[in-house]
Amino acid sequence: VQAPVVHPLSAAELAAWRGLLRVHARLVRELDRELREAHALPLREYEVLLVLESAPGRALRMSELADLVLLSHSGLTRLADRLERAGYVERGPCATDRRGLLARLTDKGAERLREARPTHLAGVREWFLSHLSGADLEYLAGAWERVDPGASA
Amino acid sequence: VQAPVVHPLSAAELAAWRGLLRVHARLVRELDRELREAHALPLREYEVLLVLESAPGRALRMSELADLVLLSHSGLTRLADRLERAGYVERGPCATDRRGLLARLTDKGAERLREARPTHLAGVREWFLSHLSGADLEYLAGAWERVDPGASA
DNA sequence: GAAGATTGACCCATCAATCTTA
DNA sequence: TAAGATTGATGGGTCAATCTTC
Numbered sequence: 001v002q003a004p005v006v007h008p009l010s011a012a013e014l015a016a017w018r019g020l021l022r023v024h025a026r027l028v029r030e031l032d033r034e035l036r037e038a039h040a041l042p043l044r045e046y047e048v049l050l051v052l053e054s055a056p057g058r059a060l061r062m063s064e065l066a067d068l069v070l071l072s073h074s075g076l077t078r079l080a081d082r083l084e085r086a087g088y089v090e091r092g093p094c095a096t097d098r099r100g101l102l103a104r105l106t107d108k109g110a111e112r113l114r115e116a117r118p119t120h121l122a123g124v125r126e127w128f129l130s131h132l133s134g135a136d137l138e139y140l141a142g143a144w145e146r147v148d149p150g151a152s153a
Numbered sequence: 154v155q156a157p158v159v160h161p162l163s164a165a166e167l168a169a170w171r172g173l174l175r176v177h178a179r180l181v182r183e184l185d186r187e188l189r190e191a192h193a194l195p196l197r198e199y200e201v202l203l204v205l206e207s208a209p210g211r212a213l214r215m216s217e218l219a220d221l222v223l224l225s226h227s228g229l230t231r232l233a234d235r236l237e238r239a240g241y242v243e244r245g246p247c248a249t250d251r252r253g254l255l256a257r258l259t260d261k262g263a264e265r266l267r268e269a270r271p272t273h274l275a276g277v278r279e280w281f282l283s284h285l286s287g288a289d290l291e292y293l294a295g296a297w298e299r300v301d302p303g304a305s306a
Numbered sequence: 307g308a309a310g311a312t313t314g315a316c317c318c319a320t321c322a323a324t325c326t327t328a
Numbered sequence: 329t330a331a332g333a334t335t336g337a338t339g340g341g342t343c344a345a346t347c348t349t350c
Contacts, residue, residue: 225320250328
């Protein structure tokens with residue numbers, strides 16, 4: 001295999017890039033741990049419930065949901081299996097397309113989300129937002145948009 | 154369980170927070186895919202080889218290495234198993250502490266890293282750095298330091 | 307034939323318990 | 329008793345193949 005000479009990253013590039021990796025890893029680990037300890041609810045499951053709650057009719061197509069929570073389709077299928085077993089989500093037919101399946105948040109799921117939300121919000125504030133100014137937030141949101149248009153939507 | 158009323162996140166807070174999650178997820182997935190396709194080397198394994206290469210004597214204690222690559226100790230043990238089977242890493246006794254194990258990068262591992270590096274650097278540039286200015290990089294590095302001191306080191 | 311969803315095979319990570327040495 | 333490292337059990341994720349409907 002060819003291995004051409006490549007310019008290494010500058011110190012500034014390295015700091016911006018490795019910082020992203022470190023901060024993300026730390027945050028996700030911390031938030032997941034808090035949600036599991038306080039509510040036995042993994043972060044990934046929380047995010048799915050959260051997205052469903054704000055959808056019209058509290059329901060979404062499986063593939064739309066997978067895209068929104070950044071999961072592969074098969075990954076979401078299995079996660080939905082767990083949520084359905086727990087009674088937080090129901091799957092039903094899709095009115096307009098018989099290939100589709102509609103995942104709907106149940107009342108029990110909504111209640112679970114309501115309980116867990118304060119824990120999650122407190123965690124996001126404690127581990128992330130509390131260290132940033134209003135100007136920081138705007139700058140970051142702008143940067144995300146440049147790197148991945150639609151990322152902050 | 155108590156569920157006190159909590160202030161939801163503002164639009165700016167949400168954009169900064171969700172943007173981080175989206176950008177990270179997209180980047181890691183893309184970089185991992187590229188390294189696997191071009192060199193059959195997962196991103197996690199690449200990172201371990203990279204950290205070892207810049208260590209004195211190309212070697213580190215297992216637990217130091219685990220901390221540096223943001224992996225649990227058991228996670229690193231298994232990853233090192235794979236790297237050792239592939240011949241990229243060797244484990245040997247630690248001179249100063251017989252409890253410890255030293256993971257050392259082999260010549261074969263160094264060669265593998267040398268081959269894969271251009272792919273990885275090109276990916277980081279394409280998916281991340283190319284969208285950011287020098288000022289952006291400095292701002293981000295500063296923000297990481299505020300959120301998690303030591304994050305950009 | 308292409309898209310939505312699921313399944314099977316497999317990879318990878320964590321936690322808790324264990325073993326060894328300090 | 330604590331610290332370094334590994335192992336067993338388990339949870340959770342992806343890709344490729346499959347089934348159904350468009």
